[in-house]
Amino acid sequence: MSSGDEADLLNIDYSGAKRKFEPESPIESKRSCKDFDDTSTESLARTVARDVLRQRFGMEAFRLQQERAITRLLEGDSCVIIFPTGGGKSLCYQIPALCFKILDTKKGERQGPAEQGITLVVSPLIALMKDQVDALRRRGISAAVLDSTKSREEYLATVDSMRNGTLDILYCAPERLNNEGFVASMANVRGGVRLLAVDEAHCISEWGHSFRPDYLKIARFYREIHAERVVCLTATATPAVADDVRRAFDIPEAGLFRTSTYRSNxxxxxxxxxxxxxxxxxxxxxxxxxxxSTIIYVTLQKQAEELADQLRSHKFKTRHFHAGLRPDEKTTCQEAFMASKDMVVVATIAFGMGIDKAxxxxxxxxxxxxxxxxxxxxxxxxxxxxxxxxxxxxxxxxxxxxxxxxARGDLPSKSSVARLLREVLSLKPSAPPENHIEANLYQQGREFDIKANALGNIYAQLELRFDLLRATTPKYTKYSYKQLKNTDWDKSPAATALRKITKKAISNHNVDMESAYPKTGMPRAELISKLNAWNDENFIQLTAGGVVNVFRVSQPSEWPPNTNASQEIIDALYKDMEMRExxxxxxxxxxxxxxxxxxxxxxxxxxxxxxxxxxxxxxxxxxxxxxxHKAVEQFTPPGASWDGPAFLKVLEACPERDDPRYLARVAFGIGSPRVTMAKLSKSSVFGSVSGI
Incomplete structure (x- = not known):
């Protein structure tokens, strides 16, 4: 299912009428969370929460500060929860999600069809979201996750359960907040979003250890959809990061719940x-x-494989795990580790998230x-x-x-950032009212040698800090499929149009979606809908790729910014990037x-x-x-002499010498989009002077 289809599918007014979402327009308010508080008491909230804990989760008592945080949420206020890994953070939104309906019934409120709303959970970990949904469903709790692996039928079933009020908890990734159709659906869901839960909330803080640009948009999303309250959850936040998260959602200090990080065992x-x-x-x-059972963390994928081989040669039961493995290999490794009492897994940090092994x-x-x-x-x-x-x-x-x-290799050169910004600011938006521009972040990353996270942050700052752009629904540019059954029987206009723009390769059929409308006059959405229908009926095996990010120009009357303004933006962005380094x-x-x-x-x-x-x-x-009572000694690598011949070979391998940082990355063995594009990571010169 393409992101464009999804926007059409989810852009639904849950009162039954279709409604277009306009970010600048006032959004119809939901029932105030203070209305919810009028007849509620702390004792009632606690009693209901304890009953749900026992009856639905099989636990006799809350731990640490769970009960205080849950009670605050049920009384209509927001909070930030900082519990250590394994401290029971997920219960702090799962329990309230089930309590809302019970409290409504006890107070005689929101008794109309589908008036009791949903809890929305934003999490960056797809595997963890799926695991939690499966666990909740086993307990008879209605939960769903929206991600790119879902079929049309699964999306429709999720939308229908939101419409009829049978869905309690919906999970999604932060990137979905760029989908204007999804934002519209959440702004208009009947009964409202009772609770917005933000997992891994330290990613909101620009100065946190794991900052993600898409997390910066969650606070804006929270206000646009008029969610009644928010709970931000993390296992790792310094006082400064916790304050950053609180300020993003206007949560007072009284709403901060932190338990000790110290574990005596x-x-x-x-x-x-x-x-x-x-x-x-x-x-x-x-x-x-x-x-x-043991996890050994290393930095590089190659290190994980080599160390696992070494340990196996010494008779340790060992597997390796990293992001480069196939999905089935990852699953096999995780399942074997979960079942074993003595397995050693050598892994990059890709392993461990969502591994609930006691x-x-x-x-x-x-x-x-x-x-x-x-x-x-x-x-x-x-x-x-x-x-x-x-x-x-x-x-x-x-x-x-x-x-x-x-760490030093992640910072692009200022000239690269300047060239990127000048290109972005020179793009011509399409005619009103859309005022859209398209950015292929993958291609730009390679062209300007800027890594994905840094590139995403640049666009997020242009959107949130400088108010120049607004991310909208991305689109796929490449569709291909493997024929499983004959589709010649389908004589529909969309099927006929698809045959005109599809080329047969050795094993795949490649669809030139960019030429679709000029060649066929058929809207893109109808063609994608037909491909998805064939895929869902098992006539084809469909693959979509080549994501292009789409942005709406926020200030078309001032586009592009003048030269002085452009330079100020470049300087400000690069200063922030240097501070991050x-x-x-x-x-x-x-x-x-x-x-x-x-x-x-x-x-x-x-x-x-x-x-x-x-x-x-x-x-x-x-x-x-x-x-x-002895300090661990810190060793310093011995200095190395300059290896002129080795660096000359680097220069020979890099005919393009417009960026000193690019040459340094090759010499010291630090990957980057441009290094990958030039296929230098497999060259003998890659990392050849790393001892200096």
């Missing part, structure tokens, strides 16, 4: 070495001394984590059963050198200082998150410092 250890090779014998010794005995960072937030989140996957578990961090000089190179390097230094300072690891980690050890203790008694 996690024993934190660290060792330092000059090279990975020196550390390997100690890794093997540790695994023999501490058997059990008996993970060890989490080993064979490569230093990029931040204390990442470290805290990853060690939090160990020992959820409350039993003693061990977390070991290897600090290797060559690994820190690699991490620093990656400084922040990344600072986060790496915080990881090093955690284990190299003369202090308790657990206490320093707690203090980073504005916390302390129980009773304000100075030592936990079970980390490397507490057991030895």
């Amino acid at each position: 996690l024993h934190l250890y660290a060792q330092s070495y000059m090279t990975k090779k020196e550390s390997y014998p100690q890794l093997r010794a540790f695994l023999k001394a501490h058997p059990g 008996d993970i005995r060890n989490v080993i960072h064979y490569a230093a984590p990029s931040s204390l937030e990442s470290y805290s989140q990853e060690i939090g996957r160990a020992g959820r059963d409350g039993k003693v578990s061990h977390c070991l961090l290897f600090l290797c000089a060559d690994d820190l050198h690699l991490r620093e190179s990656f 400084v922040q990344e390097l600072k986060r790496m230094d915080q990881v090093v200082r955690l284990i190299s300072d003369k202090a308790c690891f657990s206490r320093k980690l707690a203090e980073h998150f504005g916390d302390s050890l129980p009773g304000n203790a100075q030592e936990c008694g079970h980390c490397t410092w507490c057991e030895t």
